[in-house]
Amino acid sequence: MKHPEPETTPVLELEGVSKSFGAVRALRGVSLRLYAGEAHALAGENGAGKSTLIKVLAGVHRPDTGTVLLDGEPVGFHGPADARDAGVAVIYQEPTLFPDLSVAENIFVGRQPRRSFGRVDHRAVRRATAELFERLGVDLDPDRPARGLSIADQQLVEIAKALSFDARVLIMDEPTAALTGSEVARLFGVVRTLRSQGAAVLFISHRLEEIFALCRRVTTLRDGALISSEPLEGLSEDDLVRRMVGRDLDDLYPKQRTEIGEVALGVRRLTREGVFTDVSFEVRRGEIVGLAGLVGAGRSELARAVFGVDRFDGGEVEVLGRRLRTGAPSAAMAAGLALVPEDRRAQGLVMDMSIERNIGLTGFAATTRAGLMNRAAERDRAVDWAVRLQVKYARLAHVVGTLSGGNQQKVVLAKWLATSPQVLIVDEPTRGIDVGTKAEVHRLLSSLAAQGVAVLMISSDLPEILGMADRVLVMHEGRLTAEIPGSEATEEAVMAAATGRADRGRTAA
Amino acid sequence: MTVTADPVRQQPAPPPDASRRLVDRVFKARELAVALVLVLILGATQLSNTEFLSEQGVKDLLLNATILVLVATGQAVVVITRNVDLSVGSVLGISAFAAGIHLRDGGSPLVAVLLAVGLGALFGVLNGALVSLGKVPALVVTLGTLYIVRGIDSIWVGSRQITADALPAGFVDFGHDGIWVLPYLALLATAVLAGVAYYLRSYHSGRDLYALGSSPEAARLAGIPVRARIMTAYVLCGALAGLAGALYLARFGNVDSATGNGYELTVVSAVVVGGVAFTGGSGTVYGAALGALLLTSINSVLPAIGVSSVWVTAINGFLLLLAIAADRILALRVAAALRKKAARTRSARHA
Ligand SMILES: Nc1ncnc2c1ncn2[C@@H]1O[C@H](COP(=O)(O)OP(=O)(O)OP(=O)(O)O)[C@@H](O)[C@H]1O
Ligand SMILES: [Mg+2]
Numbered sequence: 001m002k003h004p005e006p007e008t009t010p011v012l013e014l015e016g017v018s019k020s021f022g023a024v025r026a027l028r029g030v031s032l033r034l035y036a037g038e039a040h041a042l043a044g045e046n047g048a049g050k051s052t053l054i055k056v057l058a059g060v061h062r063p064d065t066g067t068v069l070l071d072g073e074p075v076g077f078h079g080p081a082d083a084r085d086a087g088v089a090v091i092y093q094e095p096t097l098f099p100d101l102s103v104a105e106n107i108f109v110g111r112q113p114r115r116s117f118g119r120v121d122h123r124a125v126r127r128a129t130a131e132l133f134e135r136l137g138v139d140l141d142p143d144r145p146a147r148g149l150s151i152a153d154q155q156l157v158e159i160a161k162a163l164s165f166d167a168r169v170l171i172m173d174e175p176t177a178a179l180t181g182s183e184v185a186r187l188f189g190v191v192r193t194l195r196s197q198g199a200a201v202l203f204i205s206h207r208l209e210e211i212f213a214l215c216r217r218v219t220t221l222r223d224g225a226l227i228s229s230e231p232l233e234g235l236s237e238d239d240l241v242r243r244m245v246g247r248d249l250d251d252l253y254p255k256q257r258t259e260i261g262e263v264a265l266g267v268r269r270l271t272r273e274g275v276f277t278d279v280s281f282e283v284r285r286g287e288i289v290g291l292a293g294l295v296g297a298g299r300s301e302l303a304r305a306v307f308g309v310d311r312f313d314g315g316e317v318e319v320l321g322r323r324l325r326t327g328a329p330s331a332a333m334a335a336g337l338a339l340v341p342e343d344r345r346a347q348g349l350v351m352d353m354s355i356e357r358n359i360g361l362t363g364f365a366a367t368t369r370a371g372l373m374n375r376a377a378e379r380d381r382a383v384d385w386a387v388r389l390q391v392k393y394a395r396l397a398h399v400v401g402t403l404s405g406g407n408q409q410k411v412v413l414a415k416w417l418a419t420s421p422q423v424l425i426v427d428e429p430t431r432g433i434d435v436g437t438k439a440e441v442h443r444l445l446s447s448l449a450a451q452g453v454a455v456l457m458i459s460s461d462l463p464e465i466l467g468m469a470d471r472v473l474v475m476h477e478g479r480l481t482a483e484i485p486g487s488e489a490t491e492e493a494v495m496a497a498a499t500g501r502a503d504r505g506r507t508a509a
Numbered sequence: 510m511t512v513t514a515d516p517v518r519q520q521p522a523p524p525p526d527a528s529r530r531l532v533d534r535v536f537k538a539r540e541l542a543v544a545l546v547l548v549l550i551l552g553a554t555q556l557s558n559t560e561f562l563s564e565q566g567v568k569d570l571l572l573n574a575t576i577l578v579l580v581a582t583g584q585a586v587v588v589i590t591r592n593v594d595l596s597v598g599s600v601l602g603i604s605a606f607a608a609g610i611h612l613r614d615g616g617s618p619l620v621a622v623l624l625a626v627g628l629g630a631l632f633g634v635l636n637g638a639l640v641s642l643g644k645v646p647a648l649v650v651t652l653g654t655l656y657i658v659r660g661i662d663s664i665w666v667g668s669r670q671i672t673a674d675a676l677p678a679g680f681v682d683f684g685h686d687g688i689w690v691l692p693y694l695a696l697l698a699t700a701v702l703a704g705v706a707y708y709l710r711s712y713h714s715g716r717d718l719y720a721l722g723s724s725p726e727a728a729r730l731a732g733i734p735v736r737a738r739i740m741t742a743y744v745l746c747g748a749l750a751g752l753a754g755a756l757y758l759a760r761f762g763n764v765d766s767a768t769g770n771g772y773e774l775t776v777v778s779a780v781v782v783g784g785v786a787f788t789g790g791s792g793t794v795y796g797a798a799l800g801a802l803l804l805t806s807i808n809s810v811l812p813a814i815g816v817s818s819v820w821v822t823a824i825n826g827f828l829l830l831l832a833i834a835a836d837r838i839l840a841l842r843v844a845a846a847l848r849k850k851a852a853r854t855r856s857a858r859h860a
Contacts, residue, residue, distance in 0.1 A: 060730065081732030096727035098720045100790030109720050109731050112713060119711040144847055274849035 009072040011036050011200045012057060012088065012169045017066030019052055021402065024394055026052040028224045029066065034169060039191070039201040041211040041232070043244050044221035045434040046406030047392040050204050051093050053221070054173050057202070058090040059083035081110075087168035091161075091175045093204075093405045093432065094345055095154035099147035104129035106146050107161045132160045137186045139296075151343050151428075152178040152295040152460070159187060163194070170194060171202045174405070176210060177431045178342065180294050180460040181495065188214055206406070206434050207461065208237045220244055245436045252435065253467030254443045256450045260470070261285030263318075264454035265337070265423045267306060270315035275301045276478035279315070283423065283454040288445060290469030290489075291458045293498050298478040299458045300342050303425050307339040308332045309347075319423055333362075336422030340412055340429055342458075348412035351401040355393055356382040358400050358411055362419045385414035388444070390437050405432045413441065417448075424448065427458045442468055462491055476500045539784040539792075539839060543799040543832075547806060554810045561813045564690050571695040572685075572760060574805040576601075576753045578698045578798045580772070581779040582705050583749030585797035587742045588780050589709070591722040591789025592640055592647035594743060596632060597750040598772030599658035604628045604754030605764045606662065609671030612758075618680045622755040629751020630744050632658060637743030641736040655773065666766035673762025684759030694756050701749065706794045718742055722789025778825055779804050782832040803828070 010033040019027040026049045034040055042050050055061045057068065059077030067074045070086055077083045083090070097106050104126050105112075113124040129142040138156045140149075146157065155178055162170060170191065176184045191214065195201055203215055211218060212232060219229040220243040227243050242248060265283040270276070276298040283289045293299050305312040311327040318324070319335040332339075341347035349358050359382040382396055389410040393403060400411055409432050416424070429445070430438045445468065449455050459465050465472055472489045474482040474497035482497035555562045580597050587594045604625035611621045632654065639650045673681055687693050709715040717738050721728045728735055758764055783800025785792030804825060811818050 058730075079732060080730050081734070084732045092730065096724065096730050098723035098727055098790065100723040100786075101716075101720060105716065105720075110713065110717060110733050112716065114713075118713070120713060120716060141850065144850070145843075148844055148847060274845075 008035065010034055010069070011071060013069040013072070014053070014056065014063075015067050015069060017053070017056055017063040017068070019049075019056060019061055019064050022394075026224050027056070027063075027221075030221065030224070030226045031066075032219055032226075032229070034200040034202055036168070036198045036200050037195055038217065039195055039203055039215040041215035041218040042202060042204045042221070043208075043211065043218055043240060044227075045244055045392075045436060046410070046432075047223075047404040048221040048244070048434075049224040050221060051173055051404060052224075054090065054092075054171055054202070054204070057083070057169075057171060058088060058092075084111075084165070087166060089162040089165040089167035089170050091155075091158045091172045093173040093177075095151070095158050097146040097149070097154055097157060100145060102143050103140055103146055103149075103157055104142035106157055107132065107164050128164065129160070132164055135190060136160060136163070137183075150178075150295070150300060151431075152180075152183070155179060156183065156295075163190060167194070167199055169200045169202070173204045174206065174432055175203075176205055176207065178295070178428060178460055180498070181462060182499070183295055184210065206430075206432065206438070208240055208435065211240070212237070222246060241435055244434070250439065252439050252442065253464070254439065254446060255468060256446045258286040258446075258450045258470075259452075260287050261452060264320055265306075265456065266318040268316050268318075270302070270305065270312050270317065272301065272305050272310065272312045276305075276475070279475075279478075279480050281473055281480065281483070283456050285422075285452045285454050286449050287470050288449050288455040288457055288468055290465035290472045291456060291475065292462065292465050292472055292494050293475035295460070297475040297498065299475050300427050302475070303339060303427050303456070303458060304341075306332075307337060307425060309339070309341075333419070338362075338416040338419050338421035338424050340416045340424070340426040342427040342431065344408050344412045344431075348415070349400050349408060352399055354397045355386065355391070355400055355403070355411055356396040359385055359415045359418060362415050381418055382414075385418050386411070389414050389417075390440060406434055406437070409433055410437065417444070421453065423454045423456070425456045425458070428460060429457065430459070430461065430464065438464075462494060465489075465494070466491065474498050539836070540796045540799060542835060543783055543796065543803055547799065547803050550803075550806055550810055554813050558813045561810075566813075567690045568687065568692055570806060570809055571690070572692050573809060574802045575692065575694040575698045576757050576760065577775065577779055577801040577805055579701060579749050579753040579756065580776045581783070581797040581801040582698075582702050582794045583746035584776045585780050585783070585785045585792065585794045586705065586709070586718065587647075587746045588777075588785050588787060589722045589789060589792060590718050590739055590742045591725065592739065592742065593651060593777065593787075594636060594746045594750075595648065595651040595773045595777075596636060596654040596658055597746065597776055598769040599655050599662060600629050600632045600747055600750040600769075601754040601757060601772060602764070602766070602769035603632075603658055603662040603665075604751040605758045605768055606666050606671065606754075606766075608755045609676070609758050609764045612677060612680060613671060613675040618677060618683070621680075621758075622752070625751040625755035625758075626748050627751065629754065630748040632750075633744035633747020634740070636747065637740035640743065641739040659770075663766045668766075670765035671758065671763065676758070676762055680759055681762055684756070684762070694760060697756070701752070702794060702798050705745070705749075709794065714738060714741060719790055722791075724790070775804065775825075776801075778829050782828050784832070784836065786836065800832075 012034045014030060014032040016029045016031055017027055018029055030053060044050050052061065056063050059080050059082050068077060098109065107129050108125050112120040115121045126142050133140060136156060136159065140153060155175060159175055175187065191201060205211055215232055217230065218232050218240065220227040222244065261284055263282045264285045268280050270279045279302060291299050301310065304310045306317050308324060308327055308329040308331065316323055319337050322335050324332055324335060345351060356379055360378040363381055386393065386396065391410045392407050400408060413429060430441050433441060445455055457468060466489055470486045472484045472486065472494060473480055474494055476498055481500065484493055551562065560566065580601065584594060584597060607628050608621040608625040611624055612618065636651055636654055640647045643650065683693055709718065717733045720733060721735060721738055779801040780797045781787060782803060783796035785797050807824055808821055811820055
């Protein structure tokens with residue numbers, strides 16, 4: 001069956017929209033039609049203009065030229081409130097929660113159900129939140145403050161927020177970037193229900209299989225220009241990649257042969273009360289070890305404790321035979337450890353600083369002479385890494401906060417790779433990174449391993465773990481439940497261990 | 510055509526009420542701590558000087574605290590939005606004088622109070638407009654208006670002053686009398702405090718103030734009318750400073766061009782001691798009021814136990830640092846409690 005453009009009027013439509021930020025032309029004459037009951041994908045490389053397009057639809061940006069049409073009528077959204085009142089619900093790429101408010105209040109802020117005299121009905125807010133979480137299968141306490149939630153949990157709260165609307169149009173900018181298979185499946189279930197009830201859906205993801213699973217049409221952007229808008233039926237992943245990148249792509253998981261050497265990172269019986277318990281493992285030189293598990297299994301928390309950002313209550317960490325003190329990241333860095341954190345905005349970058357200075361932050365030892373900063377050396381180092389990771393920027397002196405999400409992620413990677421670590425822990429290294437660059441990041445990790453670096457890779461993207469890891473560790477509720485050699489690791493085996501269904505006798509470490 | 514994703518109308522299971530209070534309890538602990546320190550100080554003083562909490566003693570304590578409580582309430586509302594209003598001292602002074610002039614010329618007390626409140630609100634509008642339109646930090650903007658208002662005050666008042674004998678007797682009595690140990694002024698302040706607290710807790714626009722202070726960027730994306738809300742906070746703060754000016758006149762019967770000089774620092778201390786975070790988004794006006802009560806009490810306690818009042822400033826500073834340290838420690842403990850609780854609910858679910 002073919003899916004020609006429906007005859008009906010689109011619910012929401014962009015016509016010839018352009019938008020520039022200074023010299024950067026983020027969108028050039030882009031048109032897009034969203035129909036009721038249809039899920040539409042938006043594809044494109046990092047910096048192609050996807051988030052900018054969404055912000056135009058959401059009333060955050062006013063287009064320089066072109067119009068936004070609602071039910072065929074031109075509308076001028078003056079702010080996010082206008083779009084919201086028109087029934088447009090948006091999940092932004094970066095979670096935008098209020099850390100001091102409770103999770104429930106975050107979801108209903110500005111539109112809490114009311115009682116008599118216009119008073120907020122706090123009980124109803126809590127009840128509605130609990131019910132939303134039930135539908136999404138999220139076990140968060142509606143009353144806890146949003147401060148301290150992991151990126152994945154923040155994203156789940158954002159999803160709940162968007163679903164709490166009477167939304168006619170649901171727009172999602174990489175909602176799944178930090179989620180694992182089972183949460184994604186839950187989300188898709190809910191979205192499909194909404195779609196069948198007549199909502200229009202716009203979906204962005206760099207995981208192509210998700211696009212194919214959920215959507216019927218796809219619009220591709222490249223450098224802010226519209227490349228194509230077509231039905232997904234009959235299209236292959238390679239076709240889609242070609243439209244996005246403009247060329248064919250080589251292997252997504254280029255794995256080099258490496259010599260596996262001595263133990264570089266040794267973790268023994270590490271425990272942080274209430275977070276993870278009795279975790280022991282080793283990573284050897286030249287080895288890439290994948291760490292898999294569901295959201296909330298304690299993977300990121302483990303990484304943070306190993307690096308010393310968080311304290312641990314028991315156990316020990318050794319890097320190249322040197323024992324690390326708890327809660328001392330600078331000692332860990334001196335010992336040759338580097339951690340690329342999951343939350344780029346809160347932990348990875350100083351958002352108001354330039355690209356150059358952000359990359360330079362980890363390199364004062366290398367670029368300082370007699371206590372004075374050598375700006376030229378700092379700049380060379382930044383240029384070198386920005387180019388290697390294909391960061392798309394206008395000038396290195398520009399503020400990091402204005403980069404697209406994926407390009408910010410590349411800057412975080414650059415910042416830590418530039419320290420030439422002996423042991424590298426990467427937490428969601430390719431979150432929000434497009435397919436082309438993803439292959440590049442994988443190649444980089446692989447060549448680091450070939451040079452003798454020990455790599456511990458946390459990822460929610462299971463194919464990435466399976467494609468890159470020599471060994472897969474799986475966590476479930478704060479415990480290591482399986483250690484599987486790369487050759488034997490399958491999706492089923494990892495998922496079984498991650499959900500606690502594994503045959504412990506056989507796989508437990 | 511509209512999707513019914515609205516869960517509010519459905520009837521799911523009631524929320525687990527027993528566990529939900531944990532977080533609330535920890536947060537309330539901040540206010541409880543201030544109350545406890547207050548009780549301890551008053552109790553200890555009473556032991557060494559049994560006259561201290563006599564009927565007149567309590568009355569004086571409450572009277573002294575009233576004006577600070579009112580201004581701190583307004584200030585807390587502004588601080589919750591991650592702003593600050595340094596002009597409250599100047600506004601209090603000029604409103605008090607305006608009310609005084611009106612009464613001296615034979616005006617009615619009610620109109621005089623409304624005049625003071627209106628004048629305060631007007632300066633609130635000025636502050637709100639400058640803060641929300643200009644992209645200049647509130648600290649700098651209101652430092653500017655502090656001097657501007659003080660300047661206008663000096664020019665207008667000159668060397669004149671209002672004294673109690675120029676005021677109607679009823680107005681002055683209102684400033685002193687009360688029901689039993691409860692002065693009218695304190696009752697009025699308590700009513701205002703309760704009203705503002707209820708507004709902050711139970712109305713959309715009140716909740717928005719917390720959201721705004723917690724993350725201005727997220728507030729904008731959530732469609733909160735940021736400018737209007739900042740304006741609300743400043744107008745409320747200005748109006749309360751104006752009201753406090755009128756009450757100051759009633760209480761002391763004496764106003765000149767120096768009235769309220771330097772008051773803003775005491776007010777800000779009270780707010781911070783009471784647990785309203787300077788980074789916005791958290792704290793309550795009750796906390797700020799307790800902070801005001803605590804600072805005032807120390808002022809009265811020292812003379813009562815025979816310590817020179819030159820120590821007051823140093824002790825206030827110490828309290829301020831103590832409060833900030835307490836906030837930090839509490840934040841860490843809340844984080845730890847949340848972690849444990851989350852782990853428990855997770856394993857309970859998956860068991
Ligand atoms: N506020 C801003 N100021 C300056 N430049 C901006 C701003 N927002 C976006 N840009 C630029 O516009 C371009 C498009 O960015 P956009 O965020 O839309 O990309 P994207 O397609 O969402 O990429 P990603 O997949 O990495 O999220 C980028 O070059 C980015 O640097
Ligand atoms: Mg984006």
